[in-house]
Amino acid sequence: MSKQVTIEKLKGFLDAFNRHDLDSVMSYFADDCVLYTPRGARPRGDRYVGKEEVRVGLAKRFEGIPDVHYGEDEHWICGDLGVSEWTLTGTTKLGQQIEVRGVDLLEFAEGKIIRKDSFWKILE
Numbered sequence: 001m002s003k004q005v006t007i008e009k010l011k012g013f014l015d016a017f018n019r020h021d022l023d024s025v026m027s028y029f030a031d032d033c034v035l036y037t038p039r040g041a042r043p044r045g046d047r048y049v050g051k052e053e054v055r056v057g058l059a060k061r062f063e064g065i066p067d068v069h070y071g072e073d074e075h076w077i078c079g080d081l082g083v084s085e086w087t088l089t090g091t092t093k094l095g096q097q098i099e100v101r102g103v104d105l106l107e108f109a110e111g112k113i114i115r116k117d118s119f120w121k122i123l124e
Contacts, residue, residue: 030109065091068089087101088102
């Protein structure tokens with residue numbers, strides 16, 4: 001994987017999510033990465049630190065929304081920062097249909113993600 005942040009890298013990362021390929025998703029992360037989820041007990045969401053914890057946090061997404069899909073995506077890069085905007089769709093394991101617009105703010109070092117911070121629109 002190139003050390004340069006590219007649109008193709010952001011699209012590949014999202015594609016790995018859509019294939020539900022956690023090993024591939026994790027290959028984009030640095031060992032010392034941090035994940036902030038859109039939900040949690042704190043204003044910034046739940047926080048996972050290090051590749052093992054991040055893997056656990058992302059596995060929860062696939063467990064909670066088994067058919068999760070990210071579509072209608074657009075991507076931007078600026079130096080070592082990337083933004084992916086998408087529409088998340090899926091069905092929770094409790095049967096609730098989800099369709100929400102959101103973004104991932106991604107920070108890279110040496111071509112690997114060191115911070116993924118996800119935001120979802122709040123639907124009422």
